[in-house]
Structure formats: structure tokens, C-alpha cells
Amino acid sequence: MLKSRNLVQPEDFSIKEIDEILDLAQQIMANPDKYSEVCKGKLLATLFYEPSTRTRLSFESAMKRLGGNVVGFSEPGSSSASKGESLADTIRIVSGYVDIIAMRHPIAGSADEAVKYTEVPFINAGDGGNQHPTQTLTDLLTIKTLTGRLDNHVIGLCGDLKYGRTVHSLVKAMNRYNDSKFVFIAPEQLRMPGYVKQYLKDHVYYETASLDNAIPSLDLLYMTRIQKERFADLEEYELLKDCYRLDADKMSKAPENMLVMHPLPRVNEIATEVDNDKRAVYFQQAKFGMYVRMALIMKLLGVDVEE
Numbered sequence: 001m002l003k004s005r006n007l008v009q010p011e012d013f014s015i016k017e018i019d020e021i022l023d024l025a026q027q028i029m030a031n032p033d034k035y036s037e038v039c040k041g042k043l044l045a046t047l048f049y050e051p052s053t054r055t056r057l058s059f060e061s062a063m064k065r066l067g068g069n070v071v072g073f074s075e076p077g078s079s080s081a082s083k084g085e086s087l088a089d090t091i092r093i094v095s096g097y098v099d100i101i102a103m104r105h106p107i108a109g110s111a112d113e114a115v116k117y118t119e120v121p122f123i124n125a126g127d128g129g130n131q132h133p134t135q136t137l138t139d140l141l142t143i144k145t146l147t148g149r150l151d152n153h154v155i156g157l158c159g160d161l162k163y164g165r166t167v168h169s170l171v172k173a174m175n176r177y178n179d180s181k182f183v184f185i186a187p188e189q190l191r192m193p194g195y196v197k198q199y200l201k202d203h204v205y206y207e208t209a210s211l212d213n214a215i216p217s218l219d220l221l222y223m224t225r226i227q228k229e230r231f232a233d234l235e236e237y238e239l240l241k242d243c244y245r246l247d248a249d250k251m252s253k254a255p256e257n258m259l260v261m262h263p264l265p266r267v268n269e270i271a272t273e274v275d276n277d278k279r280a281v282y283f284q285q286a287k288f289g290m291y292v293r294m295a296l297i298m299k300l301l302g303v304d305v306e307e
Contacts, residue, residue, distance in 0.1 A: 003302030006122040008111045009131045010173040022141050024295035038303045039068035045094045046072035047103040054286050055125050059102045062293040091117040121300035129163040136169040138289035151177040158185035159224035161192040166263040168196050175199050183214045215254045223262045247271040
């Protein structure tokens with residue numbers, strides 16, 4: 001049972017529990033009207049200490065499409081954090097008002113701290129460069145829905161692998177499925193951290209700085225932007241920001257059935273000409289995020305259509 005549980009990182013849920021969420025998300029996608037009242041009278045708090053478009057709006061859309069309501073803030077300046085209120089006190093107060101909390105915070109480990117003080121189910125909507133588990137659920141739903149399986153893929157992850165919480169969470173999640181192989185495509189300065197690679201003891205992976213060399217062998221290409229907000233040295237960011245650009249020429253070297261994913265927002269790393277390629281699924285991926293968050297909210301609140 002997932003009722004009253006917290007989600008801080010993908011490993012908090014078993015493979016069976018993740019599959020239950022994905023299955024429910026697919027059921028919602030097939031018949032969304034069936035679920036339009038299941039959270040009537042329930043309240044979600046969205047506590048966003050960091051800017052967001054897709055994650056915040058998809059959480060809010062998810063709750064409202066389930067018949068519930070939303071309160072919260074979209075930047076810390078509009079909360080008592082601007083007055084110096086601690087995260088612990090904020091969570092204590094808010095969890096007394098609502099039924100479930102989703103929080104994004106710029107500090108890695110903040111979600112682990114928050115769950116110590118919540119009285120209601122808590123969802124990590126991204127903590128610094130650490131984890132982004134609901135994006136991972138979105139990615140898993142995308143892969144499962146569009147390919148029919150979550151095992152036996154060759155997955156290329158390209159761009160900011162050092163600070164990219166989405167790729168950290170995805171690698172840890174996909175590592176739990178059989179026979180996946182990983183290709184980490186990044187410049188030396190932005191390579192995948194060792195603490196993520198240590199999870200891949202039983203899986204094949206290799207590292208390269210060349211997208212051109214890697215792309216012909218991939219089933220999935222997960223592009224990421226170089227994240228300016230994670231750099232203390234802006235000169236280093238300027239040197240690295242355009243190190244990868246997926247365009248029509250590179251796509252011509254890719255397999256016919258390879259899918260291109262991206263957690264968005266993009267900057268320069270995917271040319272707009274790629275948007276019209278049938279293999280580009282990142283906008284569809286973003287829409288899947290709403291459905292998987294609907295399923296997650298339902299599971300953590302313990303509601304179903306019979307209610």
C-alpha cells in the first residue's frame with residue numbers, strides 16, 4: 001500500500017509499486033473523466049522555493065483534474081521563508097492545513113529534511129542537483145507507453161550529467177530493470193558523478209564526449225540542458241553551454257525508432273527543426289507528467305474511483 005507514504009527518491013518505492021503507479025496513469029490517460037472527482041475535498045500544497053513551469057503546473061493541473069484544490073507559493077519571496085522561517089517550521093505549519101505536499105527546493109537533501117516534520121504524504125518535486133523522482137516517473141511512463149517495456153534498452157544521457165537531478169534519478173530507476181545499457185555523453189567537467197555510477201554494478205555503461213559517435217547505437221536519447229543556475233563559475237558555464245546541439249544532421253545518424261526525450265526547458269541543445277521528427281517525444285513526455293502525478297496523488301492519498 002502506498003497510502004500515507006512519502007516520495008523522496010525513486011528507491012522509496014518497489015518496482016511493483018512503481019508499476020502500479022504507471023498502470024494507474026495509463027488508465028487515467030485512457031479515461032480521464034472517470035477520475036475527475038476522486039480527490040474532491042482534498043487539498044495539495046505546492047511549495048516551490050525554485051522556479052518551475054512544468055513540474056508546478058502539472059502538479060496543480062493533476063490535483064484539479066482529480067477534483068481537488070491547491071494552495072502554495074511559486075517562489076520563496078511570497079512565503080515566510082523571506083522572513084527567515086526555517087524549512088522545518090514551514091513543513092510543520094503547512095502539513096496542518098493540507099492533505100498532501102509537493103515541494104521543490106534548490107538545496108540538495110532538503111527533501112530528506114522536510115519529511116522529518118510532515119504529518120501528511122510528502123512528494124519531492126526536485127531538491128537541488130540531487131533527485132527529481134516525479135520526473136523519473138514521468139520518464140518511465142513515457143518509455144513504457146511508447147516502447148511497451150522498461151527493460152532491454154540502450155539509453156544515452158547527454159549534457160549536464162554532473163548537476164542533472166533528472167538523469168541521476170532516471171539512472172537509479174532504470175538500473176532496477178533488466179538488461180538496460182547506459183551511454184553517458186558529457187564533457188569532462190560534467191561527467192556522471194561516481195555516486196550514481198556505483199549503482200550500475202550489474203549493468204553495462206560507457207562514457208564518451210561525442211554525441212555523434214554514440215547516437216547510432218541508442219534506443220533512447222535523453223538530452224539535458226547545461227544548467228546555468230548550478231554553476232558557481234559563470235565563465236565555465238559560458239564555455240560549456242553549447243557543447244551539444246541535436247539537429248537534423250545528427251538525427252539522420254540515429255536509429256529509425258530511437259526516441260528523443262528531454263525534461264525541459266531546453267535552451268540550445270535541441271534545434272527546433274527536430275520538433276517535427278516523429279522520434280521527438282519531449283512535449284508528449286511533458287504531458288505524461290500530469291497523468292503520472294495524478295496517479296501518484298491518488299495512491300498516496302489512498303483514493304480510488306469507488307469513493
